[in-house]
Amino acid sequence: MKKLLYTSLLSFGSALAAATVLTTADGGADAGIDFGKRDRNFGGQPEMMVKRDRNSAPALTRCALFRFDLARLAEPVSDARITLTLSSQGEQSARWKYDFRLYAVGTPDWQENAVTFATAPGVKNDFPVGRDAPPPAGVVPVGDATLPAKARPGDKLQFDSAALTEFLNANRGKAVTFLLVRRTESSQLQAFAAKEHGTFAPPELSVNNRPKQTVLQGKSIRVGFAADGNPEFLERDGATIRILSARFWEFQFDGKTYNAANAALTASSESADSATRTYQCDKASITFRYMIPASGDRLNLTYTIESPKGWTGTPNLVIGRIGGLAATPDSRIVWPYRYGQLLRGDLVKNYVERPAPGHMWMQFMGHYTPDAGLLWYVEDALGFLKFASHGKERDGKLVLGWRERPWLDGSGRYELPFPYVFVPFGKCDYHDFAAVYADWARQQPWAQVSAAEKLAARPALANAVFDGKVKIAGFEAFGGNKHVPLAVKKERAKLSVGFADAEKFIRSLETQYGVKPAYRYDGWWGAFDVGYPDLFPVSERNGGNAAFEKFAAFTRANRSPVTYYMNPINFDEESDTYRITQSVRQLNGEIQPFSFWSGSRLRMVSPQFILPGNRNTFDHFKKYAIYGGVFVDQIGGSSPYLDFNDLAGYEYYGKDSNSRACKEAFRQIRAEDPAWMIGTEDGQEQYLDSYDFAEAYPRGFSDAENLKLGKGATYIPLNELVYGDKFFNLMGIDGNNRLTFDSMRVMRRLYGTSQGYTMRGELPYWPLLQQEFEANDVIGEAATERMLHHRIDPAGFRASVWPSVVVIGNTDSGRPLDIAFDAPNGMKVEVKALRPDGFAAVTRSGKWILWGGRELKLDGKLLAAVSNPDSILVANRRGVTAASYGFVGKAGLANPNGGASAEPWSVRLPGVTGNAEALPSHRPYPVEAAGDGSFRFAAPGAEQSIRFAVEKRP
Known part of the structure; x- marks a missing residue:
């Protein structure tokens, strides 16, 4: 940017102003002062000499005095920097580094063409001659800086600190004076360009003016923004929720981490009910858009990332991190991970983070006290993978936030397709949070068919609801969820209940108890998860295909709803009918490492028989469909929430070829005959168009x-x-x-x-x-x-x-x-x-x-x-x-x-x-x-x- 006497950058309609003030501006001044020549004026010289020499001190102590006029900077400053340019130095100076300290002297009146060391403001007693002499009252240090070894004329010495910003804000609109002192003792000297120098720039003050406090107004809420551009408070019903974290957002891009504290706020605009903030993060920028919608009771937030074209990857983005929340016995965190948790705020100790991709996990969190509460959630109809976290800050207060990994595809632009929503409350509890979230969630496609409609369309569901669901353990799994070769499974897998036994047990149960529940039969063939009987025959240990056909005939006649689970005994080796590498292939073509998918059977996606083009799959479904029931692929169909492919969380979540084919299979089956589907008790919302059961209470408890x-x-x-x-x-x-x-x-x-x-x-x-x-x-x-x-x-x-x-x-x-x-x-x-x-x-x-x-x-x-x-x-x-x-x-x-x-x-x-x-x-x-x-x-x-x-x- 070309240096003028006084330059500024002000965006149209923006509250953000960046300005540069030079000593050449009206009211500016600069001059060197020399203890050895106490009464001599050096104003008007092109250079300001700076030196401290232990051998000849104080005679050779030299300093630089300069002034900036802030008459045109009446607004508060958010950050500032003072820059001096090295114009010359002693012959040996480049061999060492030199430390400097800048002092703010205040707003004294002095004349450049008259000031001397003896009359200079801020110079008193032994200061600055004595190396450790304290400055006089009113003279405060506002920054330290170092010229490195091998510095050359034209290099910059820069000072920026909170103390400098504080000093400028305390004296805005006035002419302020600074004194530069070298801390390093040496016989060498440095000279810095004054305003009379014809080659190098004079002392320069660069500031970003703090935006005027922005307050958005809705029908029932007010939202205020801090100087760094982040939301600062939300008000509703007389209650105020303070947002005290400067790291409300945090963007990790290309190996570096940016937030409002170190990213440059380059653009800012607002209207009565919206605000936009753009931050430059080196080669990328991120723009946040805040808006109060027509309801007037909440704040919506979306963002856009601009990155270099051709850059691909999944940067980490923390968004909506809110700290300073009460950690008291009467404070509560509402945590909807899968089924819902309620945590007392003062007893939260360790950082907890859990993935929440999807809707039955309900992508919201909340915090409330007896007086106020805040709900923040995501209107994400696609179920993109994101992480919700809570923990404690150093002062014991609570902090909650979201983290996600947006996929940047090389186009140079990513725009969040859904808003984060922040809803403040007065007195409230988790019922209020659930009601607000439900207003949005119940309008989404997965919530359009009621349970009553499903029950009317598929009467077999009543068996499971009003009598219960009984699992029949066919082939048992090996312990440990580890890799077991197919040959070992065939030899050692325990058959608990074969088809012949299952028929007998069902007759006995229904006779003794007078009920007709739905059934789930697990692990029903020799190779388990490799295919249906036409693709791979039923194990002879289980009576072969004939036993299965007989059992199927019985359940049809008995009108017993049965769900057949391909309950895999961990997983099988690659075979002609089952390709594990297809299941674990990522979108970039790479195969996930064995260590990733070997630990849990539920981390794999659909087997080969469900791949696109295998139209015979539907014939198998039709052939073996029982009254109200269907075969269920437990790996791919009922466990999408454990698909952690590296791209699975966002645009590609659930859209790999296997998952797409699985959903398409169920869609076609439902279209042909809805009665085929009875679902699984652990179905997730991405599959609610197919599955209708949700395990109502968490797993993982043994006592x-x-x-x-x-x-x-x-x-x-x-x-x-x-x-x-x-x-x-x-x-x-x-x-x-x-x-x-x-x-x-x-x-x-x-x-x-x-x-x-x-x-x-x-x-x-x-x-x-x-x-x-x-x-x-x-x-x-x-x-x-x-x-x-x-x-x-x-x-x-x-x-x-x-x-x-x-x-x-x-x-x-x-x-x-x-x-x-x-x-x-x-x-x-x-x-x-x-x-x-x-x-x-x-x-x-x-x-x-x-x-x-x-x-x-x-x-x-x-x-x-x-x-x-x-x-x-x-x-x-x-x-x-x-x-x-x-x-x-x-x-x-x-x-x-x-x-x-x-x-x-x-x-x-x-x-x-x-x-x-x-x-x-x-x-x-x-x-x-x-x-x-x-x-x-x-x-x-x-x-x-x-x-x-x-x-x-x-």
Whole structure:
């Protein structure tokens, strides 16, 4: 830029101004001063000599004095730099480096053609002659700089510091004076160009004026911006959320990290409800666009990256990082990773980061205190991979933020296709966050078909929802999720339940328990994940193809919904029908290293049979489709969230050839006959057009001790509060769903989950399992509804409320509780002596559950009362079923009836006829009527339940 007397750069409509002031400008001055010639004026000379010599000091102490007039710089300064140009030096000077210090002298009045060392402002007593002499009052150091060895005329000496910026802001509009002193002692000298020098530039002050404070105004919020261009606060309903982190964004590009502190703010503009900030990050620039939409209650943020053409890669971008959040016992982080977590702010210790690519993981986070809260989320209909993180800052405050890796494709421009959204609140909690997020999420394509519509179109879904889902363990997996050669699998893989056994077990289960659940059969052929029977025959150990055909005929006739899982025993070696290298090939053509995909079977994508062009795949689906069921590729179809190809997170996420083909296969199948699909309990939202089940409660827990996430953290049903009427909550695997884990059961029922079980052999009659099946018929009433409210009560209980169902669980008290709960749906529920980890449920249709309580009422009307605390009572379409159960504590697993009271039961069951039968025998069970609507009978034993007939309603 050509140096003028006073130059500035001001963008039209911008609050950002960059200016350069020289000593040649009006009011400017520069002059050398020499202690050895105390009364001589050197003003008007082309150079200012600077020196400090230990041998002849103070006689040879020389300094430079200069002044800038800031009359035209009335606005606050955001950063500043003073530059002096080396014009000449001693012959030996280039052999060493030299340290200099710049002092701000203030705003004294002095004349360039008259000033001397004796009269110079800032010179007093031994300063600056004595090397360590303190400066006089009002003279402050504002920067240190070094001329390196081998410096040459024309080289620059530059000073920039916070102290310099502070000094300029304190004296804006005035003429300010500086004194340059050399700290290094030497007989050599340096000379710096004065304004009279004909070759080199005089002393120069460059400043960026701080933008005027920008405040955007919406209908219900105000948003303020700091000097660095970042948002500074959000206000709503009298509450203010401060954004204290200078690293609100952070851009890692080409090996360097940039943020508002070190990137140049090159452009800034705003209107009443929007603002734009552009930062230069060396060879790239990033522009942030902030806008308050028509709703007036939130701030939207998008960005554009400009990079050199031809540059490709995935730079890290941190966006929306907000620090300074309260870390107090009454502060909370809302963390929707998969199913939802609630963390006490003061107990967050370690940095936590989890990937959240997709919608059932719900890409939002929030923080609230009793007075205010902030929700920030992403309106990302594509489910791009991004990471949400929370942690603590050095001062103990909380910091939350997003991190993503946008793919720069070489075109030179990347524009974020969706906004980040920041919604401030006054008093609020996670219900408010879920409601706001749902306003956007429920308008998206994956949320357009309701669970009720799915149930009506595919009646087989009712089997899983109202009776449960039973997993049949065919071939078992090897432990450790490691590579096992195909030959070893064929030889050693354990067959738990073959097709012939499965038919027998299904008949037995449905006869004993009187239910017709949906089934999932895992690991059903010899080579497991290599192809369907026409492509690879069923293992002879499993009876061969004939056994499968016979089983298929049985399930059709029995109208048993079956999902066949290609449950891979880890993974197989490459074969003619299965190419592992195709599954793990990245978009750039490279094969992922073995170490990446060998650790987990779920990290692979679809096998070869689902590749484009294999139209026979659909014929196989049609040929082997059972009533309401279909084959499911567990690797590719049900686990897209673990596809971590290096480009998978963004435009290419889920769009590799295998994933595309898998989705296309399911799309075509759905189009041909929707009844084929029943889905998987761990389906993710990218596949909601195909899958309809979502595991309602997290995996990874092997005992009750691990139920909580850690002290001060717990689960909350955010999925139900956002999408509850769009999918079905099902569990059907016993590994983390053991029926004797009471604390897990109560939480799952609070989530509206239909429970299941795993068959690894014929099931003996188990009263507890009978009651789980019976409870599904009650909880299933909520399957097509969205949760209205989830109460976490300080007394230690929780309550979940749907339009027609209320579930109350004693989750945290550690003692029996009497609970009276006025639900937001208008239902008033009372339960007495509800045991720890017990629960109660009531529906508007008349169904109810009393699992470990003494009394249950709805709207003041008694539903059940029982004397025995070790009792489970369930009223559903089949009647009222009663069973004993000894609740299991921290000791872990125990036999189902261990510790159950054998005392006779006295019960009141309005609407019960007194006719009872024992299950599974269906023989009459003796019941003694008390004459007042009460009954007395012997406690059910360890191998039976009791079912009471219910009076038929008119």
